[in-house]
Amino acid sequence: MRPPSPMQQTPGSDLLQIRGLDLDFGTPRGRVHALRNVSLGVPAGEVVGIVGESGSGKSTLAYTVMGLLAENAEVTGGEILFEGRDLLRMPAAARRGLLGNRLSMIFQDPMTALNPVRTIEGQMIDAQHYAPGSRREKRERAVEMLRRVGIPDPQSRIGGYPHEFSGGMRQRICIAMALLVKPALLVADEPTTALDATLEVQIVNLLKELQKEIGCSILFVSHHLGTVAELCDRVAVMYAGEVVEYGTVRNIFQNPGHPYTRALLECDPGRIRQKTKLLPTIPGEVPSLIGARHGCIFRQRCRHAFARCASERPAEHAIGAAQAARCHLLDQARVMPA
Ligand SMILES: Nc1ncnc2c1ncn2[C@@H]1O[C@H](COP(=O)(O)OP(=O)(O)OP(=O)(O)O)[C@@H](O)[C@H]1O
Ligand SMILES: [Mg+2]
Structure with a gap:
């Protein structure tokens, strides 16, 4: 065989x-x-x-x-x-x-995954749809995860909208969201x-x-x-x-x-x-x-x-x-x- x-x-x-x-x-x-x-x-x-x-x-x-x-x-x-x-x-x-x-996914363009008219908080709480716990606990988990991916002052920034973050920060938020559920x-x-x-x-x-x-x-x-x-x-x-x-x-x-x-x-x-002009x-x-x-x-x-x-x-x-x-x-x- x-x-x-x-x-x-x-x-x-x-x-x-x-x-x-x-x-x-x-x-x-x-x-x-x-x-x-x-x-x-x-x-x-x-x-x-x-x-x-x-x-x-x-x-x-x-x-x-x-x-x-x-x-x-x-x-x-x-x-x-x-x-x-x-x-x-x-x-x-x-x-x-x-x-x-x-199973979760991160896309090339973070705006593909983020809803522009909703706060990060709402979206991160929804992302935990299948997870146990109250809304408050889910918010806490989201804040912790934002801190983990390097978003400064996550307690207050979680209330912001996607356009209030830079491109790199938006991708960090997407990573936080995708990994929040521990896929x-x-x-x-x-x-x-x-x-x-x-x-x-x-x-x-x-x-x-x-x-x-x-x-x-x-x-x-x-x-x-x-x-x-x-x-x-x-x-x-x-x-x-x-x-x-x-x-x-x-x-x-x-x-x-x-x-x-x-x-x-x-x-x-x-x-x-080697040094070259043409790749x-x-x-x-x-x-x-x-x-x-x-x-x-x-x-x-x-x-x-x-x-x-x-x-x-x-x-x-x-x-x-x-x-x-x-x-x-x-x-x-x-x-x-x-
Ligand atoms: N919906 C679609 N209808 C028709 N052809 C498609 C569709 N989506 C992708 N293709 C074709 O399928 C092939 C593979 O595309 P795919 O996007 O998977 O490539 P890729 O390796 O991700 O490329 P890139 O590095 O540019 O992202 C390409 O020839 C593309 O044109
Ligand atoms: Mg591709």
Whole structure:
């Protein structure tokens, strides 16, 4: 029997397990295959990063886990097991019951999550809808959490409206709100991308501390590799709707197995040591997500591509116990004598 795949099974207990997920968007131009056969695991108490270029399907994956998809989205295959139950086949009421309770989310733009015409106090009390306690106790908990995320004078500021806070503070409030309920899983879609670099470091450090305190898992979407290296335990690399590589942060950053992962790392400004006027980019463009797909999704931009890459979709090849990549170059059978 084949050993369990590192993309689908991580050591210990996986809190979230996505298996073979396929998702299309219906559009007038045809069906956009935004996710194809996506598998990855998020172990309990760990932070898993999702990286990849714009349009690779990172947000779509995050929103699918949360059940917050656009109306033209259709899941055509796979399962999302959360605490052992398939979120895709759960009655709608049971799934809603998980949101803001076992599962919470932080968005890129804090104003997406905050209601501009309500006070922070009202919104933070409502966020504790499922928690026990009186309104006063919930207010106290909210004040404590605001203090914890670094909002000065939270007793009086909790009465303010979102527009009375700066962008960085609003994101801190969103983190406070998302973690107030002590979720098992926090899904964060580029929560620091809109912030300047100093604020980004502060927010990432805060998330790290709170994640350890609460013991929750985080699915962290980012295209900033430095942030991912700082915060995450494991990383899934996405390209054109597929997870092409999965591994621990150390695996991915020190021993990347997929040519796309290597190209991403080579283009990361944070890792370029030589003085240069032009930052390197990956030549070529992300392929269209419409229509049938043959062979390897990355082959048009891959400098190692050979005939097999055009005809056969690469299987997932394990590189050690906790890392796997979809690339024919990793196929041991290819180099074995006939
Ligand atoms: N509602 C929709 N209808 C049609 N296509 C969509 C819809 N939402 C997303 N897409 C397409 O699905 C693909 C994946 O989009 P997604 O937003 O998940 O990418 P992303 O990796 O989050 O990119 P970014 O880094 O820019 O946020 C893209 O080609 C996008 O155009
Ligand atoms: Mg996105």
